[in-house]
Every structure is written in structure tokens, then in C-alpha cells.
Amino acid sequence: MPRWVKVTIATVLPLAAGALAWWMCAMVGVDPNAAGIVVSLVVLVPGTPLVIWAGQTEASPAQRPRPVPAAIGGIPREPRAFQPRPDLLARIEEVFREGGAAAVCALVGARGVGKTQVAAAYARDRADRGVPVAWLHAETVGQLTASLHLMGAELGLRSAADDSSAVVRKLRAWLEDRQESYLVVLDNADDPDVLAPFLPARGGARVLITTNDLAFERIAAPLPVTRFTAGEARRYLHDRVGAIGDEELIGELIDELDRLPLALSIAAAALVGPPRVGYAAYLTQVRSTPVEVLLDRPRGEPYPRGVGQAITLALDGVGPQARRLLGELAVFSTSGVSQEILGPEATGALAELGAVSLVAFSQDGSTVLVHRLVRRVVRDEAARDGALASLIEAAALRLVFVERIADEDTGRRLPTILAVDEHATALWEALKPLLDEDAARARAAARTLFKIRHATAEHLLYLNDGTRAIPVAQAVVEGREQVLGPDHPETLNATYTLAHAYEFAGQAVAAVDLFADLVARWSRIRGEGAAETLRAQAGLASALTTAGHADEAVGLLENVVAAQSRILGSDDPHLLGSRFFLAFALVEAGQPDRAAELFEALVADRAGLLGADHPEALVDEQRLAWAYHHAGRFEEAIAVYEHVQPRQERVIGADHPDTLITVHGLASAYEAVGRIAEALTRYEHAAHRLATVLGPDQPLTLSAARDLERARRLAAPG
Template sequence: MNRAGDVGGQSLQFRDNSGRVTVVQHAAPGPLGKVAGQVVIGKVPRSPQGFRVPVKLDSLREVAAAGVAVVVAVTGQRGVGKTQLAAAYARERAGQGWLVGWIAAENAATMASDLLDLADALGLRGADDEPSDRVLGRLRAHLNAYTGSGLLVFDNVTDPDDVVEHLPVAGSLQVIVTSTSTDTHNIGTPVAVDVFSPTTAIAFLSDLTQLDDEPGAAAVAEELGYLPLSLALAGARIRDHERSYADYLRHLDETTLDHLVPAKGHGYPAALTKTILLSVGRVEADHPHARLLLEAIALLAPDGVHRTLLETLLPTRDDFLTTAAALRRASLIDYAGEDGNTYLMHRLSQRVLREASSSLDETATKVTAALETHLPARNRSWELRAIGADLARHLAALTRHSAAALGLANQTTHFLHATANPATIPHAATTHRHHKIHLGGDHPKTLISADNLAISLDAFGRLDEAIPLHEQTLADHRRTLGNDHPSTLTSANNLATAYDNAGRLDDAIPLYEQTLADSRRILGNDHPDTLNSANNLAYAYNTAGRLDEAITLHQQTLADRRRTLGNDHPNTLTSANNLATAYNNAGRLDEAIPLYEQTLNDRRRTLGNDHPNTLNSANNLAGAYDNAGRLDDAIPLYEQTLNDRRQILGNDHPDTLNSANNLAYAYNAAGRLDDAIPLYKQAAVDCERVLGPNHPTTVAVTRNYAIALEEASKRG
């Protein structure tokens, strides 16, 4: 993790290793597939392969075109296709360049989380400790004033009262609400998605089965309540395995649900449960791995699972492809995506399969192992950072249904953190919540997940939340594991780091010193965690101006890391960077600049030009050039680093904001106030919005901006 150590607007220095628990991960890269399009915010369901445009789509288009601030309530019972109707319309509008926000609205918590993500994407998040209701209020005001082409979908609303307060009452935004509740008719123009009519159901079954038996089709359709999902499953089984509609009805009647707890069947028709179980049993008779694959998909996110995540579940690739094809033919799953390699299952089918399973934990364990193979090795985390959001999404679903995935959830938090992925905080929060529920508050994994959540909050500048959580977690570690347990030492290190980041050096340094002494006594001088503690203490000495102590400890740590880890290890290069920083701060530029130059070259060679640590080295070398008065060398390197960080990390990443401050400072030093002032102004606005008004970087940038304005006024 990068640690800013700047005061006074010069080069912002970084400590890019925080001594956290090392996680052994295994590389197995592969495309995961996701909804494309920069205008789409949220998880719009993919279109199944061979998707038929819903007959109600014309009605939806007509109602949605009726005027501004339109609210359309798409209602109907489960399994009739409400979500796919709304998704087809959303995909259509996204393809036209509209802003599309997809909000999962099953409950108030998920809805608020997705709305906050929308606010973040629109740049409406204020200070990090700002209450959520204030952010949501700002989002409503923004949407009420929105004049562009936009669509907001609240999918699967269970309580209309939860959604009303979030609906815009003005502006040009279109809103669609899908729900099984007809109460949503009161908040918008209704578009009812019904079960099939008897005539349509008979035609549908006849077309699917190719049987010339209209009375038989009518009997099956009536028994299944004309529900499209049930009819598709039944038709596929009749087509492939039954001799007649009468045989299917007989098998349906023979299927009992006595093994299910009555409450589990609540919320969907018993006939649907029977239909799904019949179809599963028929496929399983010919394909013994069918139930495992189905239950795996049922445990993961409902908006689609790329097959690369599932292939290792079955003995061979041929077993996998053959089983998947059989499940699709039985209408239990469908294919989506341009390549057809994303597997979809209706969320109602997912629920039935989970609730009917007697081996769900066993399946979850196997799915967890399959997902674990997709976590990159530590040295490839940044290279493969794009898979993070998909892994977090599937793990969030998996951990809702089983405790088996909680260990992997911890590992994924580390991966997301290493890639500066904004999914870190919600994923870490979900993981910690499920650890507490499944394992209890004092379980070691619960303590680790609490630490991970605090680290994530710390990384994104939310120190007012991070520090109390770190303090409580350290107290819990000491109480349950003892003062000398390695996890307790890690927790102490992380609390010291949070104090350090908050500028509370009087608290940070004694805790770092105690942790280093304990690590040397318990783990030994050469243990990686001991060397991490030494690195962090030396950096804190540096920040506090205790440069003689900092340089001595950094020199020793660099020598120890070169000896134990090798010259090219990332942690060794971190020590080289930090020693150069200490030399720089001590005014020993003749030693700092060559060491910075060598470290930058080594990072480019071993990590690549785009790695965050490489960009940190470029930033720090530019700062040293700046301090040496070599502005002709500093400014081009600052400009290149800022451009690279904008492209790689995004405009709002803290490192990007640091680069903007540093470049503006160099412009100022070169007398280019016309370049410096606009850059300072934008950086100050962005820092306050992203990091909050009290963050050290915000304070430094705002001060530098004020100084530049004062200099400009003196020049007239």
C-alpha cells in the first residue's frame, strides 16, 4: 500500500509495503466477461444466447417515452421475465449512449449500496466520513436536475416504500421498477408482465415438443400455472425424454417435496419446484456431474458466470462441456455473451436448487477451490487486476450462502487491496459481516477480516473509521490469541500504520518500536514480517524528522532484504526507495538521486512501466530532481507520471492527486504560475471531494494553492 509522507508540497514520498499478512495465491488467468460500456453503472443482466425480445418491450418503450421523469412499474409473479424485459430495454438504451444505472433493490441495504456506487461514479461523493444519507440526498438532487439521456432501473423491489424516497421527481431521467408487488403501480405507470395465456402456452409447448396433442399441452400448461419458466423446463424434458404430456404429468404427480422444510418453498409455486427437480433428475441420469454444476451456478452471482470459473469443478473439459450442453438443452441454464461462454440461470431456479440441496456446503467448498485458482500470484496482481470486481461479486454471493468461502474472501480482499480496486471496501465489509455471522466475533478468521476491512478503509483515506476498528481488532487479538501471536503483531503494525497515516506519530512510533522488538524476539531478525516492521518504523522516523535514525535503520533493512530476498524482490526495491527518500529529506541528494534512478530502472525491468510502484519511483525521482533545482529534468518526469497515473489509476486515485500537486509545485518553482494555479485548483477540489477536507494530502494541496494565489497577487 502506498503511504504519503509529504509536508509542504514538495515531492510526495511513498512507502509501498505495509507489512501485511502474506497470502499465497495461485495464478490461473482467464477472461471473466462483464457488461461492457462505460455508460453502464451496475450489473445489467446479460442477454441469453438466442434471446427472444419480450413481447412487452414495445409497451415498455411506449410508456417510457411518454414524458420526463418517467417511472414505469414492471410487475408480475416470479418467473415471468420482468428482469429480462427491463434488462433488454437497458441494454438497448446503453447501446444508444445513455447513462444507465442498474440498482439491485431486493432490500434497502443492497439498494443503498448500489446507489452509493452510482454517486461515486458520478463524482458526487463528498468527504469520506460523510453520512450515507447525505450522499444519497446529493444524488437525488443531481438526478432531479439531470438533463441528459439516462435510465435508472430498480430491479426486484420487494417493498415499494424503500424505493420511493430515491425516485427523481423532475429532470429527464427515465426510471423502471421491477417487482412482484402490484403496490408499485402506485409509484409509476404499470406495465404488467403476465404468465402466458392458455393459447400462447399451448402454442409454446407444442412448438417446443413437436407433439400434436393440444389437449395434453393444455393440461400441462394449466398444471404449471402458465408460468414461462416452468413451461420452458417442462417442454425441454418432454421433447427429449418423455413420450407424451401424460407421462410428464404422471412424473410430476409422483414428485414429492416432503424432504423440503415447508418454509423453504415459500415465495414460489410448488409446481415450479417439482418442474426444476424433475428436469435436474432427468439430466443427472445421463450426466452424473449435472447437479454439482447446477448447484455451483446457483451459489454464484445471478448476472452470469464465465465458464473459466467453473471448468475445474468437473474431471475433464469434455465432461464440463457435455454437461453444460445438456443443462442448456434442458433449459436449466442458458448461454450469454458474444462468445456464449457466460452461463446464466434464472434467480428463481438458483433459489430452488439451493433450498433443495442436501450437499450445499460440499458444493460451496468445491466452488471456493475453483475460484481460488483464479487469484493471481502476488507478482501478477496488478497485471491481472481486471478480474477483481468479478471475483468479489461472485464471492459476495457465495459467502451469503455458505461459510466455506470465507477464507478465500480474505484472500480476495488482499488481492483487491494490492490492485487499488474500489471494490475492496464493500467486499471486505461483506466478508467481515459473514465471518461474524458464521464463525463468531472471536474466531481468528473474523479477526483477520476485521483487520482487512480496517486496512481497506485506511487505504482510501477513511481514517476516522479505520483507526477505531484497528484499535478494537488489536484488543481482540491480544485477548483471544495473546500478545506474542504473529497475527497480533500484524494487527499492531497495521494500527501503527493508521496512526502514521493520520499524522499521529506520537502514537505510531512507540507502537512500531514495540512491534519491531516483539517481532525480532518471536520471529527472528530475518523474518519478512520483522523486516517489514523495521521498514515501517524507519519510515515513521523519517516522517517525524528523526533522519539519522531513519537512515541507519533503512540502510540495515535494505542490506538485510538484499541478503535474504535478493536484489530484485519488490520489498528490497521498497527499501531502496525508502532509503533514497531519507537521503533526499536529509539533503543528501548526491546519494538520493542515483539510488532513486537505480530503483526506477529496476522496477521498470522487474514490474513493468505501468506498475504503481514504478510510478511511485518516477514520482520520487522527479521530486529529487526538483529539490536539486533540476527543473528541466523534474517537470517532464512529473508530467509523464501524472499522465500515466491518470490513465492507469484514474483521475481520483490518491496517487494521481499527489502527482497533480507535485507537478503544480514544480510549475510554481519554475515561475509558471499560469500553469500551476489551474492545476492546484483542480487538485484541491478533487482532493476535498475524494479524500475529505481534513486528509493530509488535501490540507497540503489547499495550502500550496493558497500560496500560489498569493504569489500571483503580489506579481500583479
């Protein structure tokens, strides 16, 4: 409700009530002094809250606090025959109770003792009680960074321009300001120095860490987690396997497996079968499997005795397809692999691996998880056999579908695209040490990974998100330089993408420098008139326009378009792109009428080639409207914008940045013809949604926010 309406109501209603009270007092003959008191009360009692109400301003959609998600990240679901270990859960609660505000507890223990399952049981209990939970992966700096960025995004705190330190500061401040209960789990933490800046010093949040590093006692109350007790181990086998056999044999098997929950879970799966194996036979197998002979011992940290043996036995019991799949899972990111990436063809192998406890699943069943000890056993065995590069290549091939995601689906499938990039990053880190050992296979796998990450960067650029595209494109450039050399065409193509990422992120000077270097390199390799050189020149001109040198860009682009027209077909996408850049630069150079003519021709050509509702054809129409606006042809601009917006919403989605750019342009056109109320509504929508989709500090968001504030000032009375 407009504020002037509130003020009018808050003024008129109490006065009207006072006048009515005075008249009634006069009618019944009340003494004037008493009548004055009555009238004052009648005016003040309803008037005071009305004045307070009138002074309140309604929060805009962008200002309203985002509801806190009930869960961030995937809490592992309860495994079969789970032993709740209530004493540990009670001690966690005791640590949090005694620790006061912002208590931090670290579950510390060796690999395989079940720290993650204890933390998951506590997290599930908290979630059941209505406490929001964030489950974050902290095994590596990269995983922790990704988890913190996810948490920041889910809470509406992270902007696209935030680096890791900014995200940490915002999350810590949010946790310290929160008085209600909140649980953060940091699973498999490796470095206390990395976590320390994130841990809150006050507030209602509680932080639970799982780690095998005793150094965490410096920043958290340590709670040791050891192996199962003999009783817990026996109860687990009874619950999982069923009828108990020879108690002495069971005791020997429990001891042989060090009472480690992971080893016992794998052993139980083998005992259950099919085929079902007796305790005596399985114990004989365990004792005859010399894991120290089969597997190289990792430097500095041997496998817990018994776990490696149990894993090896389980591996021997699965078929070749399941074993191969487990090998691929072992080289993907440890945060888990979605069923979407693996595809329906992996269902049978996953069932086989799950039956022998070599894989687990997230609580909702959408993500496949592999314990880090299983991963290490499988990877070390593959490295010993010279098959690790082959496994990485096979895993990489599961990710190439990201190249086939259509433009119109990019926004909707962004979570999948980002997950693919996380896995590609993990695969590259695993592959780098093999470049000298298995050069041919490793180089082939590397080129596949670079194609995947390059496609990710291109998808981010299609969403106008240069900030997130920069580190991805930079990694591709550096990787290709290492594997292929700095002047390889694939390296130079990645450099082109990186330069555009700088431009989209508002770093136009860096983009100009990189494009200029690219022009020089292509000229030296291919020649000044080569298609690659001309494409780099068009990119340079686009960056010059962004940097405020539109006049220089126009001259360069006119030469590029003329040259490309001679050597390329009229439907070549690079020529169409250069024509787009030229029309854009003409608007910025103060020649909007000429730009409108070029955009009109481009709209017709692109629509004839790709269809009128192709995403690129719709952007051409959007920019035609923009040119009309700059030429003062406001009604024509409005008509085109209104025609484009619903089609973009249908094809690429209402929250796609290109759609929101159209909304922003339509608002500006409405403002130009005096339709201020309609302009204000669309400015608010564009600014709010761009901040949500891209972050508050992205150039498109900042532009919409500035226009919104100006429109609000215009609409303000007086």
C-alpha cells in the same frame, strides 16, 4: 499549447493583417476614410475568433469528461425461441413517451412470467439504436449497492470514500443533467423505498424496473406483465420443440404449466431431449409429480403452480455432476457466476444444464445465470435433505483461488477479486441460519469463507485502498468473533488487517486504538515477548507514525526490531516489515540519513531473498529514494526513482498505486532540483491516474492533487 503563445498569435496576426491592408490601400490610392474601414474589418474579422480561442484553456486529463459506456452490466441475451411480445414492448415505449422527462416504468408481475426477458428485449433494442444502457441488479440491497457502485465507477463518478448515499446522489444528479437518451434497467427490484432516492426527476434518462411488488406503482408507471397468452404459448412450443402433436394434449400441457414462460422453457427442453419425450408422456410426468409434497412451501409466497413441477422434472433428467453444480450456482450471488470462477471443468455440466433451460448465460456468454425460481427450488430441496451447508462449502471452495493471486497480479485481477468477495458475502448470508442446525459443516464452510474475504481485504490493502478494505475486514472480524470467538488467533489476525485498513484510509486515530487493543489482547494470550505481540506492536508504531507521533513510533520500533531479531530468522517477513516501518518512521521523525542507511540494507536483504524485481523489493527501493529526497540528496533520489519506475510498470503495471507513488515521488524530486516542467508532467499523471484508480478523495490522490496545484502555481508566469 501554452496560453502566452495563444495570446501572442491572437495579437500579432490581426495587427499584421491590418498593416498589410493599409499598405495595399495606400498603394492603390484608396481614400483614407475608406481605407480605415477596410483595415478595421481586416483586423476584427479574424481577430475576434482568435481572441476567443486564446482565452480558452485546455482541460487536463482529469477534467475531460469520460465517454459514456455503451453498456454497464450484462444485458441477458435472447433465449431460444424467444417470443418478442411486441405489444408489451410498444406499451413500454408508450409509457416513456407519455411520461415526459425522466419517465419511470415498472414491469409488474408474478414470478416466472418473463418480466426480465421483456426488459432485456427492450434493452437490446435500445442498445441496437445506439442508446447507452445500464443493466443493474436490484433484488437485494447488497446487489443494488454493488450495481450502483459499478455504474458510478464506469461513469467516473464514484470516489473510493463514497458511501452508498453519496453514490446515489451523484448518479441521480448525472442522470438529471443528461439530456441525451439513456436507459437504466433495475432488474428484480424488491423495495420501492430503496429505489426512490435514485430515480431522476428530469433529464433524458428512462428507467425500467422489473418487480413482483405492486407497491412500485407509487414511484413508477406500472405495466402489468402476465403469463403468455394461449397463442404465445403455442407459438413458443412450436418454435422450440418443432413439429406440433396432438393439439388437445398441447393445450392441456400449456394449462398445466399455467402458460408461464419459465415453466414452458423447461418443459420444451425436456420435450426436445435427448431422449425426445412425447407430449402425452411428459404431461403424465408433470401430473404425477406432487411438488407440494417434494418441496416445502416458502412462507408467504407459494411457488407458481407448474413451475416447481417443471423444475423438478428437469432436475431429475440431469446427471449428478450437473445437479451438484446447479446446487452450487443456486447459493452464489444472484448476479451471476463468471466462467472464470467455475473453470473449464464445469463446461460439460453447464452444457447439460443449459440444454434443459436450468441455467442461462449473459449476452457475451461469460456469466452463468440461474433464475430465482430455479434457485429457490434447488435450495429448498437441499435444505430439506440437510445438504445446504455442504453445497455452500463446495461453492466456497471454488473461490479459494483468490488467496493464490500474486501481488503483481492484484491490480490486473481486481474485478475478479471483487466478484469473489460478492459471492463470498452471499454464501455467508445463506450459511448464517445453518450455524445452529448443521454446526460442524457450517463452521467449516464459514472458516473457508472468512479466509476468502480476508484475502480480499489483503489484496485491497496491497493496492493502498483502505477505504474499500474496511468493510470487508470488518465483516471478517465480526464473523470470526461469532463463529470462533473474539480471542481466536484467526479473529485477531483479521483485526490486524482491519487496523491497517483504517490506517490506509486516513483514519489513523482509529487504527492506533485498534492496534493498542490488539497488543493488549496478544500480550494476555501469548505474552509480551511473543511473535504475535511484537507484530501488533509494529503495526501500532506504523499507525502512530501516520497519526503524527513518529518519535514515539521510532522508540517502539527499535525495541520491536531488537526483540524480533532474537526470536525470528533474518528473512522472516514480519521482521522485514518492522524494519521497513522503522526506516519510514525515522524519515517522518526528521532522521532521513539514518533512515536511508536502513532502507539500503533492507533493499539488499529483500532483493537477495525475493529477487530485485519482486514487488516488495521495488517498494523498498522506492522508499529509499524518498529517504534520499528528505535528506536533501536529490540527484540520488532521482536516479533511484528513474530506475524503479520502469520495473514497476513491467511487474505490477503502470496504474498500480505503488507505481503511481513512484511517479509522484519522482515529480517531487524533479521539483526540488528546479526541473519544474518535468515535475508538472508527472504530477499531472500521478494525480489523474490515482483519482481514476483509487478515487478523488483517497489520501494518496489528495496528496498528489495538492502537489500538482502547488507546482502549477510555481510554473505560472509572474
